[in-house]
Amino acid sequence: MVTNAASFGRSGVHDYILIRASAVILACYSIFLVGFIALSSPLTFDVWHGLFSTLPMKVFTLLALFALLIHAWIGVWQVLTDYIKCTALRGVLQFIFVITAFSYLAAGIVIVWGV
Amino acid sequence: MELSEQNVKKQRPVHLDLQTIRMPAPAIASILHRISGVIMLFAVGILIWLLNSSLASAESFAGVQALFDSFVVKFIVWGILTALGYHLLGGIRHLVMDSGRWEELASGTASAKGLFVLTVAFSIVAGIWVW
Numbered sequence: 617m618v619t620n621a622a623s624f625g626r627s628g629v630h631d632y633i634l635i636r637a638s639a640v641i642l643a644c645y646s647i648f649l650v651g652f653i654a655l656s657s658p659l660t661f662d663v664w665h666g667l668f669s670t671l672p673m674k675v676f677t678l679l680a681l682f683a684l685l686i687h688a689w690i691g692v693w694q695v696l697t698d699y700i701k702c703t704a705l706r707g708v709l710q711f712i713f714v715i716t717a718f719s720y721l722a723a724g725i726v727i728v729w730g731v
Numbered sequence: 732m733e734l735s736e737q738n739v740k741k742q743r744p745v746h747l748d749l750q751t752i753r754m755p756a757p758a759i760a761s762i763l764h765r766i767s768g769v770i771m772l773f774a775v776g777i778l779i780w781l782l783n784s785s786l787a788s789a790e791s792f793a794g795v796q797a798l799f800d801s802f803v804v805k806f807i808v809w810g811i812l813t814a815l816g817y818h819l820l821g822g823i824r825h826l827v828m829d830s831g832r833w834e835e836l837a838s839g840t841a842s843a844k845g846l847f848v849l850t851v852a853f854s855i856v857a858g859i860w861v862w
Contacts, residue, residue, distance in 0.1 A: 636826065636829070639822050639826075643819055643822065643823075646815060646819060647819075650812070650815075654860065661785075661789045661792040661793070664785060664786070664792065665786060665792075668786055684775060688768075688772050691765075691768050691772075692769075692772070694765075695765050695768070695769065713772065716772065716776070717772070720775055720776065720779055723779050723783070724779060724782075727779070727782055727783045727786060730786070730787075731786050
């Protein structure tokens with residue numbers, strides 16, 4: 617059995633499901649946010665601040681950033697394992713990308729907390 | 732390993748001259764999906780920074796709006812929207828392929844080309860919106 621310590625899910629099937637489940641969340645969030653900005657022109661601070669001050673929008677934002685962490689972890693793993701043959705370099709790059717995605721989630725928590 | 736099998740392996744042509752390999756449309760769709768995904772990972776950093784500034788105060792919100800007067804900022808936001816649009820549409824194509832459709836050569840090529848056309852259309856609309 618092939619095991620890989622850098623992958624996110626417990627198996628390839630698990631990764632397959634997780635990248636799609638997180639993709640659906642990210643697609644919904646992207647379409648909602650782009651649509652909201654496009655339809656509420658001119659976008660004022662009050663409207664924008666009001667949107668992010670509601671609990672559902674805070675939860676939706678953090679859900680999207682958590683989905684991004686999972687989605688990016690698996691996606692980056694797929695790309696790196698195809699192109700970077702040096703294990704040490706691949707490990708370092710995977711580490712950098714994963715802590716970047718973790719940082720986005722941490723930043724998102726602090727941002728919506730303060731609204 | 733049998734002798735005949737060894738011969739087959741030895742005689743198989745190896746062609747790795749990337750300059751002369753012509754990429755079919757589904758292959759281009761695949762590599763662009765990867766490139767746009769990596770772009771989005773960096774883009775989210777910019778977007779979170781913009782979100783933070785836009786929500787901090789009315790003054791910083793006005794500051795973010797003022798940023799959009801710059802051509803460079805508009806170009807970056809347009810680029811992010813194009814990468815997002817492509818990655819999202821390509822992802823939907825992946826989900827359709829998971830259901831067993833568009834998996835043949837002809838339908839796979841057609842859906843890849845359709846993806847390019849939709850992305851160009853979305854990119855033009857996004858460009859008009861940003862500018």
